[in-house]
Amino acid sequence: MSKKPKLAVYKFASCDGCQLSLLDCEDELLAIAGEVEIANFPEASRAVQEGPYDVTLVEGSVTTPHDAERIKEVRQQSKVLITIGACATAGGIQALRNFSDVKEFTSIVYAKPQYISTLATSTPISDHVPVDFELRGCPVNKYQLIELICAYLNGRKPNIPTYSVCVECKRRMTPCVAVSKGEMCLGPVTQAGCGALCPAYTRGCYGCFGPNETPNTSALSEWWTEHGRDKAELVRAFRGFNAWAEPFRKESERHE
Amino acid sequence: MQIIERENLTALFESLKKHGYEIVGPTVRDEVVIYDTLNAVEDLPKGWTDEQEKGIYRLKKRDDEALFGYVLSPHTWKKFLYPPKVKLWEAKRQEKSFTITEPQGDGPKYAFLGVRACELAAIAMQDKIFLEGAHIDPIYKERREKSLIIAVNCGQAAKTCFCPSMNSGPKVTSGFDLALTEVCTPYHHYFVVETGTAKGKDVLKDLSLHPAEESAKESARQVVKNAEDQIERTLKTEGLKENLQANAEHPRWNDVADRCLSCANCTMVCPTCFCSTVEDVTDLTGDHAERWRLWDSCFTMDFSHIHGGNIRSSTKGRYRQWMTHKLASWVDQFGVSGCTGCGRCITWCPVGIDITEEVAVIQKQE
Numbered sequence: 173m174s175k176k177p178k179l180a181v182y183k184f185a186s187c188d189g190c191q192l193s194l195l196d197c198e199d200e201l202l203a204i205a206g207e208v209e210i211a212n213f214p215e216a217s218r219a220v221q222e223g224p225y226d227v228t229l230v231e232g233s234v235t236t237p238h239d240a241e242r243i244k245e246v247r248q249q250s251k252v253l254i255t256i257g258a259c260a261t262a263g264g265i266q267a268l269r270n271f272s273d274v275k276e277f278t279s280i281v282y283a284k285p286q287y288i289s290t291l292a293t294s295t296p297i298s299d300h301v302p303v304d305f306e307l308r309g310c311p312v313n314k315y316q317l318i319e320l321i322c323a324y325l326n327g328r329k330p331n332i333p334t335y336s337v338c339v340e341c342k343r344r345m346t347p348c349v350a351v352s353k354g355e356m357c358l359g360p361v362t363q364a365g366c367g368a369l370c371p372a373y374t375r376g377c378y379g380c381f382g383p384n385e386t387p388n389t390s391a392l393s394e395w396w397t398e399h400g401r402d403k404a405e406l407v408r409a410f411r412g413f414n415a416w417a418e419p420f421r422k423e424s425e426r427h428e
Numbered sequence: 429m430q431i432i433e434r435e436n437l438t439a440l441f442e443s444l445k446k447h448g449y450e451i452v453g454p455t456v457r458d459e460v461v462i463y464d465t466l467n468a469v470e471d472l473p474k475g476w477t478d479e480q481e482k483g484i485y486r487l488k489k490r491d492d493e494a495l496f497g498y499v500l501s502p503h504t505w506k507k508f509l510y511p512p513k514v515k516l517w518e519a520k521r522q523e524k525s526f527t528i529t530e531p532q533g534d535g536p537k538y539a540f541l542g543v544r545a546c547e548l549a550a551i552a553m554q555d556k557i558f559l560e561g562a563h564i565d566p567i568y569k570e571r572r573e574k575s576l577i578i579a580v581n582c583g584q585a586a587k588t589c590f591c592p593s594m595n596s597g598p599k600v601t602s603g604f605d606l607a608l609t610e611v612c613t614p615y616h617h618y619f620v621v622e623t624g625t626a627k628g629k630d631v632l633k634d635l636s637l638h639p640a641e642e643s644a645k646e647s648a649r650q651v652v653k654n655a656e657d658q659i660e661r662t663l664k665t666e667g668l669k670e671n672l673q674a675n676a677e678h679p680r681w682n683d684v685a686d687r688c689l690s691c692a693n694c695t696m697v698c699p700t701c702f703c704s705t706v707e708d709v710t711d712l713t714g715d716h717a718e719r720w721r722l723w724d725s726c727f728t729m730d731f732s733h734i735h736g737g738n739i740r741s742s743t744k745g746r747y748r749q750w751m752t753h754k755l756a757s758w759v760d761q762f763g764v765s766g767c768t769g770c771g772r773c774i775t776w777c778p779v780g781i782d783i784t785e786e787v788a789v790i791q792k793q794e
């Protein structure tokens with residue numbers, strides 16, 4: 173490659189956790205900096221170059237009228253636009269507002285709510301502009317992020333599987349916590365990517381990577397119900413970081 | 429047949445180590461019996477057993493100090509013989525060419541301790557898959573040839589077991605280097621030892637054994653009988669292959685598809701399932717590439733994605749593929765059924781789908 177591709181990182185409504193995953197790449201970060209030109213990444217460097225950019229990573233969801241406009245400009249400046257994390261891909265934890273009245277929240281939280289300009293919903297980037305790839309996770313997995321950048325640089329398909337967390341869980345030989353302890357584990361309906369982290373620490377999966385390729389959420393709910401879980405528990409299980417992702421949203425609404 | 433006293437089991441461990449074996453077998457982790465490296469007799473699941481049902485496993489205390497008093501682990505020996513993740517080769521770019529290096533042999537030399545009858549059957553099936561025909565798997569071959577199998581007869585069965593239906597247990601009959609039967613009474617705890625091969629005999633050489641009297645042999649028979657008597661589940665195999673192959677459009681496939689999560693757990697825990705995928709990875713510069721082999725499953729979408737689309741896009745299609753392969757087309761392919769009746773897919777299905785129940789419904793109204 174004669175000229176290094178220009179990389180930009182943009183933040184919308186989010187906690188910065190996914191950008192931190194990129195900074196957390198430590199060893200690899202230097203190598204990345206050697207292969208791409210980090211042109212716009214305020215979290216890492218104040219030097220900002222103008223667009224257009226070859227690759228743009230977008231973290232965060234759209235929650236304000238201003239951001240709904242800003243994302244369009246970002247798209248115009250980007251050849252390839254990749255969303256990183258549950259916020260950018262599904263609306264994030266802040267999409268819990270979509271199930272309630274946001275005005276009520278602002279009136280409780282802020283002393284002068286009249287200064288708050290916010291949308292009634294938190295929505296994924298793909299609701300606003302076309303997205304080339306969505307990297308899941310809350311936060312994203314740094315190895316998946318590196319894999320994605322590697323694949324882009326080498327012009328190949330990234331190894332980002334869409335099957336269940338269970339596949340990763342079994343490959344690392346973790347005894348299933350759903351079966352051995354009766355934990356409510358979202359692994360069977362959640363996309364792999366975290367390496368089945370929670371079950372490895374004897375916790376059920378919280379669904380950070382969002383619905384997998386074939387999320388049979390109703391069958392899982394039915395099993396939970398048969399085994400003594402009540403509606404409130406079911407709603408809570410599906411209403412996490414990916415609450416607004418359609419399969420999880422519909423499933424939680426079914427039990428309300 | 430000979431007897432090794434419980435107190436002398438440490439000597440067996442020592443002998444195995446002296447012969448260069450890495451001992452792997454049952455041990456308790458996070459309230460489950462798993463298979464892992466064992467350093468000493470103390471690592472065995474002393475006084476533990478397990479209760480299993482559709483989608484449910486619970487570790488329970490026994491009222492004795494049996495070392496092999498559990499039924500079956502979610503782990504299988506394929507974990508060691510056919511590892512879930514293994515590097516096949518790596519390539520390095522050099523000027524205008526590249527070199528490929530394969531990881532050099534010298535894989536581990538395992539002694540498998542505590543192999544159940546159904547698991548011997550599973551290893552025999554995987555031997556057919558990986559060691560016969562035109563394509564022999566070198567990774568499996570090396571590990572398999574080096575390994576030593578110490579079987580242990582079952583003294584109890586789980587509600588999910590149905591090995592007699594599949595002709596694979598509960599009694600250990602062949603395919604072992606050594607076979608033990610644990611007899612654990614309040615006044616005498618010992619193992620009746622049967623030698624299967626010269627390799628097995630070799631590790632017994634320096635041990636203090638004494639010949640088994642008729643009463644000990646009878647006690648050992650009772651142990652297996654106890655397991656036999658506890659087995660409730662059955663699978664009718666007569667005419668099964670033809671029946672399944674003639675019922676590709678049975679309504680039950682839709683019914684099971686409504687319940688199945690397509691999560692792949694059943695294939696991952698099955699001791700005979702052998703599908704894998706390869707993943708190529710590169711570094712950022714593209715100067716270094718690696719090819720990895722990973723366990724795969726017919727329940728993932730990518731598995732049946734070919735040029736132009738997915739040939740098994742419905743859960744109905746995937747479940748049907750899994751079950752009919754296991755119980756029917758496996759026979760066409762390898763001359764035997766692909767199921768040992770271990771019941772793992774029943775216990776470890778997170779929504780308790782039961783292969784024997786599904787088969788029975790399809791069999792009933794042909």
Ligand code: SF4
Pocket residue numbers: 337338339341342346347348349350351357358359360368371376377693778
């Ligand atoms: S612990 Fe959760 S992720 Fe792991 S196999 Fe069980 S259901 Fe799947």
Ligand code: SF4
Pocket residue numbers: 687688689690691692693694695727776777778779780781
């Ligand atoms: S049968 Fe059970 S374990 Fe197998 S894919 Fe379906 S839900 Fe998962």
Ligand code: SF4
Pocket residue numbers: 694697698699700701754766767768769770771772773774783
């Ligand atoms: S199909 Fe189920 S019962 Fe049969 S060998 Fe596989 S896991 Fe065991």
